[in-house]
Amino acid sequence: xxxxTSPANGTIMIVDDTPGNLALLSDxxxxxxxxxxxxxxxxxxxxxxxxxxxxxxxxxxxxxxxxGFETCRRLKADPTTAGIPVLFMTGLSELDNLLRxxxxxxxxxxxxPIRPPEVLARIEVHLALARDRQRAENALNHxxxxxxxxxxxxxxxxxxxxxxxxxxxxxxxxxxxxxxxxPKPILDWFKNCQNTHTATDEFRSHTGVxxxxxxxxxxxxxxxxxxKNAAExxxxxxxxxxxxxxxxxxxxxxxxxxxxxxxxxxxxESSHRTxxxxxxxxxxxxxxxxxxxAVAIVLQRTVKLSxxxxxxxxxxxxxxxxxxxxxxxxxxxxxxxx
Numbered sequence: 001x002x003x004x005t006s007p008a009n010g011t012i013m014i015v016d017d018t019p020g021n022l023a024l025l026s027d028x029x030x031x032x033x034x035x036x037x038x039x040x041x042x043x044x045x046x047x048x049x050x051x052x053x054x055x056x057x058x059x060x061x062x063x064x065x066x067x068g069f070e071t072c073r074r075l076k077a078d079p080t081t082a083g084i085p086v087l088f089m090t091g092l093s094e095l096d097n098l099l100r101x102x103x104x105x106x107x108x109x110x111x112x113p114i115r116p117p118e119v120l121a122r123i124e125v126h127l128a129l130a131r132d133r134q135r136a137e138n139a140l141n142h143x144x145x146x147x148x149x150x151x152x153x154x155x156x157x158x159x160x161x162x163x164x165x166x167x168x169x170x171x172x173x174x175x176x177x178x179x180x181x182x183p184k185p186i187l188d189w190f191k192n193c194q195n196t197h198t199a200t201d202e203f204r205s206h207t208g209v210x211x212x213x214x215x216x217x218x219x220x221x222x223x224x225x226x227x228k229n230a231a232e233x234x235x236x237x238x239x240x241x242x243x244x245x246x247x248x249x250x251x252x253x254x255x256x257x258x259x260x261x262x263x264x265x266x267x268x269e270s271s272h273r274t275x276x277x278x279x280x281x282x283x284x285x286x287x288x289x290x291x292x293x294a295v296a297i298v299l300q301r302t303v304k305l306s307x308x309x310x311x312x313x314x315x316x317x318x319x320x321x322x323x324x325x326x327x328x329x330x331x332x333x334x335x336x337x338x
Contacts, residue, residue, distance in 0.1 A: 010127050013037040013054035017063045017070065017088065021114060025058065026041075028116040042071030049081055053114035058110070058119070061101070062092040069104045083134070086127045089114065090314040119218060146226035149216060154182040156188050166226050170205045170219055186211065190222075238298065243285055251278050256295045 009032065014025050017040045029036050036055055039045035041063050057075075061068040068088055075081045088101045091112040103224055129244060140160045148159035148167075156178055159167075164176045171183035189203040193213050203211040212225045239249040247268070254264045260277070265272040279291070288294050299307055 004063065008031045008035040010036060010055040010123075011035040011052070012123065013039065013048070013057045015042065015057060015063070015068065016060040017041060018060070021089070021112075024114060024116070025119065029118060029123075032120055040184060042066040042068065042074075045071060046074060049084075050073070053081070054084060055130065056123055057084055057086045058123075059086050059088050059106070061088055061097070069100055072101070072104045072106055083130070085130050087122060087126065096251070100292075110318045126177065146228075148176075148224050148226075149218075149225060150182060150190065150222050152220050152222075154187045156180055163224075163226050166209055166228060169207045170209050190224075194222075242298070244282065248278050248282050248285075251275060252282060252294060252298045256298060257292055 012029050012034045014022060014029075014036065016022050016025070016204075022040075024039055026036050037048060037052065039048055043065055045057070059068040059072060063071075066074075066088075072086045072088075074219075075084060075086065082105075085108075086106045088106045088108055089110045089112060090097065090101075102107060107126055110119055110122060144162050145160055146163040148163045149157045149196045151157055156176065157174065158178065167174070167183075167186075169174045170186070174180075174183040180189065185205075186203055189201075189211075190213065193201060208228055210227050212227075214223050214225070215221075217225050224230065235246060235249045235253065238244070238252075239246055242249070244252070250268060251264055254267060259267065261275045262272045264270075265275045268275075279294075282294055286294050286297050287304055288297065290319050
């Protein structure tokens with residue numbers, strides 16, 4: 001199902017079986033530079049939406065066949081149309097009828113007789129809100145931001161595509177969709193955090209994924225933030241495997257993390273010229289001519305030699321490595337302050 005790009009303000013579908021209402025609304029919306037789609041009953045409206053998705057639907061309540069409430073319910077049950085705002089048009093004033101419209105997924109009511117200025121004002125407000133929501137969803141869908149929301153029972157109520165992909169590395173056989181339950185290791189940690197009120201504790205997987213929990217603004221819902229931690233390098237094993245010095249292995253580590261020669265020099269308290277000289281020796285020893293080629297070789301070796309936990313006898317980080325990390329933090333803090 002495609003949404004056609006239009007130079008108009010937007011595409012509005014009118015679903016009403018009264019010719020007078022259709023004429024009035026069509027003229028009003030066309031004059032306001034909206035593209036107008038018309039359906040006289042709920043089934044034909046659903047059929048049209050399969051071919052062209054409107055930005056907003058103006059839905060009459062009382063119609064032949066399925067009424068407006070049932071039409072809205074079917075649209076909201078379909079993930080491809082659930083996000084389309086539905087504004088009901090009705091002359092019904094009973095509270096039960098009004099509440100049912102909201103229960104079925106309607107956002108607002110337009111009370112008959114129709115007043116064109118009111119219709120345009122309501123459409124403009126809801127169209128702006130819908131577009132803001134769509135922009136936010138698009139940004140999350142195309143970003144590396146990893147997060148999901150869960151209720152108190154561990155049922156997923158929302159998640160980003162990046163979070164779904166990262167969770168698959170933790171539990172490859174589990175299903176991660178809205179309505180599914182968190183896999184057992186994560187679910188056990190999640191319930192323990194609730195029972196002990198220790199939301200500061202992190203879940204850590206053997207694949208390097210950590211999960212942190214925080215309360216949402218919605219009562220009874222929790223936000224889980226996921227992060228993939230970079231593996232620690234075993235510099236001793238790496239230098240022995242590639243025939244490098246310890247300093248050359250350190251330089252390769254920082255180069256692979258995207259640092260420039262100047263930044264590496266600051267981290268290691270050396271000049272960038274010295275770093276350049278070390279890189280020349282590294283290229284010669286590895287038989288390469290570019291940084292990218294050297295990084296590719298070292299990453300292949302680190303998968304085998306230096307991933308944390310891959311070798312049970314991995315030595316503890318040396319004091320030199322600890323000092324180096326403190327320097328990085330200091331440099332980053334100075335850069336932010338500047």
